[in-house]
Amino acid sequence: MPRHPAAPPPSPPLREAGLPGRRRAALAVLLALCVCAAALASPPAARRAPAQPAPVLNVYNWSDYIDPEVLRRFTRETGIRVRYDVYDSLETLEAKLSAGRSGYDIIVPTSEPTFARLVRAGALRPLDPARIPNLANLDPGLMSKVARTDPGNRHGAIYLWGTTGLGMRVDQVRALAPDAPRDSLGLLLQPENARRLARCGIMVMDSATDVLPSVLHWLGRDPDSADPADLRAAEQALMAIRPYLRAIPGSGAIVDALATGEVCLALTYSGDAIQAAVRARAAGRGIEIAYAAPREGAQLAFDMLAIPADAPNPEAAMAFIDFVLRPEIIAAITNHTRYPNAVPASRPLLAPEVRDDPNVYPPESVLANSFVAGTPSPAAERLRARLWSRFKAGR
Ligand code: N2P
Numbered sequence: 001m002p003r004h005p006a007a008p009p010p011s012p013p014l015r016e017a018g019l020p021g022r023r024r025a026a027l028a029v030l031l032a033l034c035v036c037a038a039a040l041a042s043p044p045a046a047r048r049a050p051a052q053p054a055p056v057l058n059v060y061n062w063s064d065y066i067d068p069e070v071l072r073r074f075t076r077e078t079g080i081r082v083r084y085d086v087y088d089s090l091e092t093l094e095a096k097l098s099a100g101r102s103g104y105d106i107i108v109p110t111s112e113p114t115f116a117r118l119v120r121a122g123a124l125r126p127l128d129p130a131r132i133p134n135l136a137n138l139d140p141g142l143m144s145k146v147a148r149t150d151p152g153n154r155h156g157a158i159y160l161w162g163t164t165g166l167g168m169r170v171d172q173v174r175a176l177a178p179d180a181p182r183d184s185l186g187l188l189l190q191p192e193n194a195r196r197l198a199r200c201g202i203m204v205m206d207s208a209t210d211v212l213p214s215v216l217h218w219l220g221r222d223p224d225s226a227d228p229a230d231l232r233a234a235e236q237a238l239m240a241i242r243p244y245l246r247a248i249p250g251s252g253a254i255v256d257a258l259a260t261g262e263v264c265l266a267l268t269y270s271g272d273a274i275q276a277a278v279r280a281r282a283a284g285r286g287i288e289i290a291y292a293a294p295r296e297g298a299q300l301a302f303d304m305l306a307i308p309a310d311a312p313n314p315e316a317a318m319a320f321i322d323f324v325l326r327p328e329i330i331a332a333i334t335n336h337t338r339y340p341n342a343v344p345a346s347r348p349l350l351a352p353e354v355r356d357d358p359n360v361y362p363p364e365s366v367l368a369n370s371f372v373a374g375t376p377s378p379a380a381e382r383l384r385a386r387l388w389s390r391f392k393a394g395r
């Protein structure tokens with residue numbers, strides 16, 4: 001292609017510029033001086049402070065409780081890398097924290113009992129509202145519910161919440177126990193129902209903290225009871241169905257067990273059962289999973305974003321909480337996990353099938369009938385833990 005006449009000729013390399021020898025030497029000296037000056041202005045590489053490694057945020061959250069894309073976006077926006085570990089029961093979280101020096105910057109304990117205990121023990125760093133302006137996005141009505149154990153909401157922000165109930169494979173449940181109520185814990189806790197459903201598989205999640213209140217409530221007793229007679233009644237109810245349980249695994253394993261058809265009934269968290277339904281549908285093998293919040297009153301749980309007092313990187317933790325509480329970010333998390341959040345401005349951003357699912361956002365009638373478990377005393381906790389290990393062992 002002919003060169004445009006107005007274009008300047010490409011500048012020739014220095015050697016071909018036809019400079020006389022002396023001028024070339026002078027230029028070389030000048031260049032050398034420049035290089036020296038530059039070297040003096042900045043310390044030699046060996047003396048320079050080592051390059052700062054990318055800051056790291058250490059997160060300890062429930063399994064299946066985030067949209068992984070949200071973590072990638074946080075790193076893209078802030079340069080903060082995320083190290084992410086998961087637990088699937090409050091017992092596991094509490095055991096980890098009680099060993100001390102967990103090394104986590106963000107944890108997600110349920111408002112009661114775990115978060116309440118941590119607040120009381122002074123084990124959480126107060127949130128700085130100036131660094132987390134998006135705290136203002138939280139629903140004041142919901143936040144007042146968790147202020148009972150954290151006056152002024154100083155130590156935590158609601159992340160997600162949900163109910164405890166039954167995930168089930170409706171066709172099999174209908175076939176094997178046609179007369180059993182599908183919206184009551186009686187589907188599991190009436191031995192006659194459990195006996196019939198044992199053939200297609202039953203699981204109860206491994207958590208005294210999150211199962212006993214529901215069992216006590218179904219029995220018509222105080223879900224927080226420390227009365228040995230109440231706990232004996234709960235133990236009897238659990239022992240009566242124990243022979244019919246395939247396993248008592250961590251809640252994380254139940255999502256897959258339901259989704260793959262390994263079991264047809266499980267006592268677990270609402271969003272986990274709904275995620276199982278989503279996975280089963282996506283697999284296209286004809287497995288249809290449904291969730292039911294117990295009609296006798298569902299256990300409601302609020303999970304809190306909180307920062308351990310000894311967090312290595314509290315600044316990053318606050319940046320993360322602020323990021324998560326943006327309406328579009330928490331909407332993505334609810335869409336992915338099928339757990340409701342506490343940011344009203346996220347509602348219009350939700351997928352309609354999530355926003356309008358009464359099992360994700362329970363209607364007023366379910367909420368009015370629900371209960372939030374309290375925080376058992378250490379003595380009651382010991383009774384409950386012993387009861388639970390007998391239940392697991394089946395004797
Ligand atoms: C996530 C379970 C979180 C619900 N897999 C606990 N309240």
